Every structure is written in structure tokens, then in C-alpha cells.
Amino acid sequence: MHRHHRAAALAATVLTGALLATGCSSSSGGKKSEETANGASAGKATTPRMTVALVTHQAPGDTFWDTVRKGAEAAAAKDNIKLIYSADPNAGNQANLVQNAIDQKVDGIAVTLAKPDAMKSVLAKAEQAGIPVTGLNAGLSQWKSLGLLEYFGQDETVAGEAFGKKLNDIGAKHAVCVVQEQGNVALTQRCDGVKETFSGKTDVLYVNGTDMPSVKSTITAKLSADKSIDEVVTLAAPIALTATQSVSDAGSKAKVATFDLNKDLIKAIQENSIQFAVDQQPYLQGYLAVDALWLYKNNGNYSGGGEQPVLTGPAFVDKSNVDKVAAFAAKGTR
Amino acid sequence: MTQHAEPAVTTPPAPGPKDTDGRTAERSMIVRLLARPDVGVFLGAVAVYVFFLIAAPPVRDASSMANILYQSSTLGIVTVPVALLMIGGEFDLSAGVGVITSALTASMTAYQLSMNVWVGVIAALIVSLAIGFFNGWMVVKTGLPSFLVTLGSFLILQGVNLAVTKLVTGNVATDDISTMDGFDQARKVFASSFDIGGVQVKITVFWWLLFAAIATWVLLRTKYGNWIFAVGGNKESARAVGVPVAFTKISLFMLVGVGAWFVGMHQLFSFNTVQSGEGVGIELIYISGAVIGGCLLTGGSGSAIGPVFGAFMFGMVQQGIVYAGWNPDWFKAFLGVMLLGAVLINLWVQRTATRR
Numbered sequence: 001m002h003r004h005h006r007a008a009a010l011a012a013t014v015l016t017g018a019l020l021a022t023g024c025s026s027s028s029g030g031k032k033s034e035e036t037a038n039g040a041s042a043g044k045a046t047t048p049r050m051t052v053a054l055v056t057h058q059a060p061g062d063t064f065w066d067t068v069r070k071g072a073e074a075a076a077a078k079d080n081i082k083l084i085y086s087a088d089p090n091a092g093n094q095a096n097l098v099q100n101a102i103d104q105k106v107d108g109i110a111v112t113l114a115k116p117d118a119m120k121s122v123l124a125k126a127e128q129a130g131i132p133v134t135g136l137n138a139g140l141s142q143w144k145s146l147g148l149l150e151y152f153g154q155d156e157t158v159a160g161e162a163f164g165k166k167l168n169d170i171g172a173k174h175a176v177c178v179v180q181e182q183g184n185v186a187l188t189q190r191c192d193g194v195k196e197t198f199s200g201k202t203d204v205l206y207v208n209g210t211d212m213p214s215v216k217s218t219i220t221a222k223l224s225a226d227k228s229i230d231e232v233v234t235l236a237a238p239i240a241l242t243a244t245q246s247v248s249d250a251g252s253k254a255k256v257a258t259f260d261l262n263k264d265l266i267k268a269i270q271e272n273s274i275q276f277a278v279d280q281q282p283y284l285q286g287y288l289a290v291d292a293l294w295l296y297k298n299n300g301n302y303s304g305g306g307e308q309p310v311l312t313g314p315a316f317v318d319k320s321n322v323d324k325v326a327a328f329a330a331k332g333t334r
Numbered sequence: 335m336t337q338h339a340e341p342a343v344t345t346p347p348a349p350g351p352k353d354t355d356g357r358t359a360e361r362s363m364i365v366r367l368l369a370r371p372d373v374g375v376f377l378g379a380v381a382v383y384v385f386f387l388i389a390a391p392p393v394r395d396a397s398s399m400a401n402i403l404y405q406s407s408t409l410g411i412v413t414v415p416v417a418l419l420m421i422g423g424e425f426d427l428s429a430g431v432g433v434i435t436s437a438l439t440a441s442m443t444a445y446q447l448s449m450n451v452w453v454g455v456i457a458a459l460i461v462s463l464a465i466g467f468f469n470g471w472m473v474v475k476t477g478l479p480s481f482l483v484t485l486g487s488f489l490i491l492q493g494v495n496l497a498v499t500k501l502v503t504g505n506v507a508t509d510d511i512s513t514m515d516g517f518d519q520a521r522k523v524f525a526s527s528f529d530i531g532g533v534q535v536k537i538t539v540f541w542w543l544l545f546a547a548i549a550t551w552v553l554l555r556t557k558y559g560n561w562i563f564a565v566g567g568n569k570e571s572a573r574a575v576g577v578p579v580a581f582t583k584i585s586l587f588m589l590v591g592v593g594a595w596f597v598g599m600h601q602l603f604s605f606n607t608v609q610s611g612e613g614v615g616i617e618l619i620y621i622s623g624a625v626i627g628g629c630l631l632t633g634g635s636g637s638a639i640g641p642v643f644g645a646f647m648f649g650m651v652q653q654g655i656v657y658a659g660w661n662p663d664w665f666k667a668f669l670g671v672m673l674l675g676a677v678l679i680n681l682w683v684q685r686t687a688t689r690r
Contacts, residue, residue, distance in 0.1 A: 059611055060492065060496050060610075060611040061499070061506045061507075061609055061610035062506065062609070062611055063505065063506055063609060066500075066505055066506040182665070203662075204662050204663075205656065206665050206666075209612075210611070210613060210615055211615075211616050211619075212601055212604075212605055212612060213404070213408035213597075213600070213601065213604070214405055214408070214652065216404075217402070217404050217405035217649075217653060218405075218652065221392075221398065221401055221402075221657050222656050224392055224395065224397060224401065224657075225390070225392040225398075225656060225658075225659060238605075238607075238609055241605070245604070245605075249401065249534065250397075250401075251397070262507070264507075264510055267510070332505040
């Protein structure tokens with residue numbers, strides 16, 4: 001019996017391995033070649049090889065950050081840059097990663113400032129070491145005081161306000177803003193921005209973004225607790241797609257609109273199950289933050305003259321322009 | 335069936351439901367149920383339920399109850415085997431990420447090989463069983479605490495989930511498989527809903543209760559159930575009386591794999607795609623569900639019914655706060671206070687019961 005059991009388990013493991021292996025090899029080749037064929041690679045600079053570190057506060061496996069990284073990789077490939085990517089959602093750990101990049105004597109650092117205070121001392125060290133630093137995605141109000149060269153991102157409050165105005169235009173009366181990570185500054189700013197300009201009522205709802213069934217039932221609960229809600233505002237694409245299921249589960253008449261994009265969300269906009277998305281163009285953020293370091297090194301340029309940030313959003317994607325975006329989103333670059 | 339020198343070399347008889355012993359059915363069942371710690375958690379769950387009935391009017395709707403049960407079921411389906419494992423004296427920290435591993439495996443296998451989704455479903459089951467086997471085998475072979483072993487596999491799976499997904503799909507989420515062959519069929523099994531008196535009840539609720547019923551029966555009525563209590567209580571004396579310790583522990587880990595697989599399939603067929611970074615932190619909810627449900631952290635004691643109420647309590651509190659419309663900034667604090675309160679009621683009932 002025992003031997004049978006073991007043999008069966010062994011066979012299962014081998015079979016699984018075989019299945020996985022075939023799965024891997026057949027696709028990764030195809031996908032890889034597809035990516036290089038489609039990726040935004042417009043030749044390659046002949047400037048000397050340089051090294052740039054991109055350090056973000058990404059949580060593992062987030063579709064949004066994957067897009068940022070793809071943008072950065074495209075710029076690196078074009079500019080003859082060796083890109084070192086690292087990320088940690090914990091601010092202290094992220095600071096250590098920046099220190100790590102300084103120790104490696106990189107030629108430039110691109111960094112997100114989700115928790116700016118934690119980054120202060122390590123950014124001072126980068127300045128001492130003479131390493132130029134660009135900011136992206138988070139830290140709009142602090143990048144200048146922390147001595148960064150330039151900043152590429154979206155003003156979350158501005159994006160929220162634009163979102164709120166759009167809600168007024170489409171005639172929503174009562175919105176619920178779904179926050180998937182309690183205590184995240186940027187997400188809170190988005191909801192606050194919506195509240196600021198939206199003339200109807202805005203509620204806030206916290207959900208656990210790492211547990212989709214729980215997200216689904218929590219939004220369902222909120223919608224059935226308050227039948228007057230006619231708009232669900234989500235702050236990430238996967239949450240938006242789940243919210244559409246909650247709406248039908250709760251038998252609610254609410255519509256769903258969201259911040260940020262991914263390819264399934266594009267499809268949902270095409271199929272009318274989601275009204276619109278506000279895109280902060282993460283690919284552009286990653287691309288520009290890395291490309292800027294190349295420009296600075298090779299031609300001394302810096303965008304915004306060290307005074308003004310470069311805004312990458314908010315860009316609205318709705319029924320009217322979704323088809324244009326769809327082709328890029330399918331590749332995971334928008 | 336005599337003693338052996340090495341822990342792993344034992345000769346287990348066929349597992350599972352075959353040996354119903356001669357004890358009289360009804361009476362001993364009731365007596366045993368009342369003597370068990372689940373009575374406390376049952377009362378705790380009732381208290382929480384009544385509390386929200388008063389505090390949150392929407393909870394009184396049958397459809398709200400269906401939603402609460404849905405949330406509870408997605409936790410409860412894994413909590414049941416996790417509870418059995420804890421009774422057996424071990425811990426599994428990899429169950430939460432294991433759910434995602436399973437869903438990713440199914441999705442990518444089917445999509446990349448362009449096969450019927452059932453191929454992916456089976457592949458995922460095999461992977462989940464293999465993970466369970468690995469955990470159990472490591473624990474039994476090395477004698478390391480399962481906390482450490484499964485902490486290792488928890489971290490490994492997190493990395494593998496992300497890296498393999500990225501390698502295979504080029505993205506960090508899997509492709510939409512909703513148009514593939516067999517999807518609708520699989521969705522019926524794992525993620526459909528039923529109309530009961532005008533209320534849509536998710537199928538996971540039925541599976542959850544069915545699994546809990548089977549687990550209860552196995553625990554109370556089969557030889558395998560006795561083995562679980564025995565290996566959790568005292569491994570050495572269990573071995574001395576001829577309980578196949580290695581087999582019992584490894585199979586318990588594999589059962590957790592089955593639970594994780596089931597919920598993983600539910601997520602896949604319910605949401606069409608899976609994000610590779612999900613699932614972190616959920617393992618603790620499974621374990622707390624089992625602990626609230628009266629399973630001892632040290633093993634050897636507990637039930638399969640208690641964790642049902644444990645998971646229900648979790649779902650009830652989590653959704654009840656939303657139904658009640660309380661200030662969401664306090665959400666986590668409310669959750670903690672309610673759970674602690676529920677556990678205290680549980681403890682109080684147990685103490686009062688044993689004092690008499």
C-alpha cells in the first residue's frame with residue numbers, strides 16, 4: 001500500500017513536471033519572440049553603456065507595475081542601458097534597495113516615493129555619491145525637496161478630481177470608492193480627489209486586494225446595504241472587473257468605472273460592462289524615468305527644469321477611444 | 335503492523351471510510367457533540383449573527399445571508415482540511431498561496447497548451463497534491479516543525495507563482511480562459527449559483543458544507559479519524575499502538591492541497607484570470623478559522639464542524655461591518671475586536687462547561 005502510494009505520488013510529480021515543462025517551453029519562446037517583435041524598439045543608441053537602477057514599491061505580481069517595468073525595459077534597450085530592477089512594498093526595505101544601487105555605483109537611479117520620509121537619508125547619500133535620481137509614480141509633492149532631478153507621474157488628487165468631474169458629466173448621484181489597500185497615500189488621494197469635485201455623495205469602502213472572493217462579497221455587501229449607490233469607483237483594474245460581478249450579484253443598477261488599465265479591462269470597456277478608466281500611463285512613467293537619466297548623462301537635459309513635474313496622466317479611456325488602446329493593452333504595455 | 339525503527343517506514347492499511355465501529359449511533363453522537371468545543375464557537379457565531387441582525391438591517395435579507403455564506407465558504411473550504419491538519423498536530427502556512435498556485439497552474443496549462451480546461455483542472459490537482467505531499471514528506475522525514483517547512487514552501491510558492499507566470503505569459507496575470515472548451519462546464523462545478531426561493535446561493539456554500547460533513551464523519555466514525563487524533567495527541571504513543579504516523583500526516587497535508595485546489599478552481603472559473611501576487615496573508619485566516627473553531631494550536635483536539643462556524647464568524651464579521659455601514663477607517667479594528675470577543679465567548683462557554 002505504502003509503496004503504491006509513493007509510486008503514485010512520484011508518477012504524479014513527474015507527470016506534472018512534464019506538463020509544466022511542455023507548457024513553459026512551448027510558450028515562452030513564442031511569447032518572447034512576439035515581444036521583441038512588437039516591443040517599442042526603435043534601434044539602439046551608440047552612447048557608452050550605462051547602468052540604471054529602477055527601485056519601486058511594487059507588491060509582487062501586480063499587473064500595473066509589470067507595465068511600468070516594461071516601459072523601463074524598452075527605454076533601457078533603446079538607450080544601451082543595463083537596467084537593474086528591484087522592488088519592495090516596505091519603505092525601509094525599498095530604501096535598502098536604493099542603498100544597494102548606490103553601492104553598485106550605478107549611473108542613475110529612478111525611484112518611486114510612496115513613503116517619502118523613509119527615503120530621505122538614502123537619497124541624500126545618492127546625491128553625495130553624485131548619482132542623478134529621477135522620480136516616478138509616487139511622490140509628486142516631495143520630489144523637489146528631496147533633491148530629485150525630475151518627476152514623471154500623475155497627480156493623484158488631480159486624477160481624482162478629473163474622475164469626479166467625469167462622474168458629474170455622466171450623471172452619477174452616489175458613488176462608492178473602493179480602496180484595496182488601507183493606508184496607501186496615493187489611493188486615499190484618489191478617493192479624496194473624487195470627493196472634492198463629485199457633486200453627489202461619495203462613500204469609501206476598504207477591501208482586501210489579495211483575496212478576490214472577499215473583494216467580491218464585500219462590494220456586494222456594500223451595494224445591497226445601500227441601494228442608492230449608482231457608481232462603483234475602483235482604484236485598480238482587477239478590482240474593477242470583480243466589481244462588475246458584485247453589481248450583478250447584488251442586483252444593483254450601479255455602473256463601474258476605474259483608475260488604471262489592463263487588457264481584460266479594455267475588453268470590459270468594449271463590452272460596456274465598465275464605463276471608463278483613468279489611465280496614468282504606467283508604461284510612459286517607466287520609460288521616461290529611465291530615458292531621462294540617459295538624456296541627462298548624454299546631453300544634460302532635464303524635463304521641467306527641476307521645477308515642474310511631468311504629468312503622465314490622467315488620460316481617459318472610454319468607448320470612444322478604447323479600440324485605439326486595445327492593441328497595445330493586449331501586449332501588456334498599456 | 336508492528337513497530338518500526340524509522341518514522342517513514344510504516345505499513346498503513348487502506349485509508350478512508352470503511353470501518354464503522356460497533357458503538358451505538360444516535361446517543362453517543364449527541365453526547366460527543368455536546369462535549370466538544372464546537373458548542374462554544376457555535377454560541378459565539380450565534381451571538382455575532384444576532385448582533386448584526388440588530389445592528390445592520392440589510393443582514394436580515396436572505397440575499398445578504400447568501401453573500402455572507404459565500405465569503406465564508408471560500409475561506410471555509412480550506413479551513414476544514416487545515417483544521418484536520420491542526421488536529422493532526424501540524425500547521426500549513428502555504429495554503430493561501432497554494433490556492434493561487436493551483437489556479438495559475440490550471441489556467442496556464444489549459445491556455446498555453448490550448449487544451450480543454452479540464453486538463454488544466456487535473457494538472458492543478460496534481461500540483462496541489464504534490465505540494466501537500468512535499469510539505470508532509472519534509473515534515474515527517476526531517477522532523478522539523480511544520481511551521482518552518484511550510485513557511486519555506488509559502489515563500490517558494492510566492493516566488494514560483496510570480497516567476498513562472500511571468501515566464502510563461504509574459505505578464506503577471508494569466509490570460510482570460512473564459513472562451514475555451516470546457517470552461518462553462520467547469521464553471522458549473524466550481525463557480526455557479528443556485529436559485530433557492532428567489533435567492534442566488536453560490537455553489538461553494540454547498541461544497542463547503544458537504545466537505546465539512548464528510549470531514550466530520552471521517553473524524554468521528556472512521557479509523558483514519560482516530561489516527562488523526564492520535565498523531566496530533568502524541569506521535570510516539572500513536573506509533574507504539576500501530577498508527578501509521580507518516581501516512582496520516584502526509585495525507586493530511588495533501589488534503590489541504592485538495593482544499594486549496596478547490597478554492598483555486600473557484601477563483602479561476604469565477605474571475606477568468608488570476609493575478610500571480612494574490613493569496614498572501616489568507617493562510618492566517620484559514621488557521622484562525624480553525625482555531626476559533628476550537629482546534630488546539632498544539633494538536634490532538636478539535637472538530638470539523640467548529641471551523642465551519644469559525645469561517646462563518648469571519649465572513650459574518652467582515653461583511654456585517656459593511657452592511658452596518660460603520661466608518662470604514664475602523665474596519666480592521668472592528669474585525670479584530672469582534673473576533674476576539676467571539677473567541678472569549680467561546681472560551682467562557684468551554685470553561686463554564688468543564689467546571690460543572
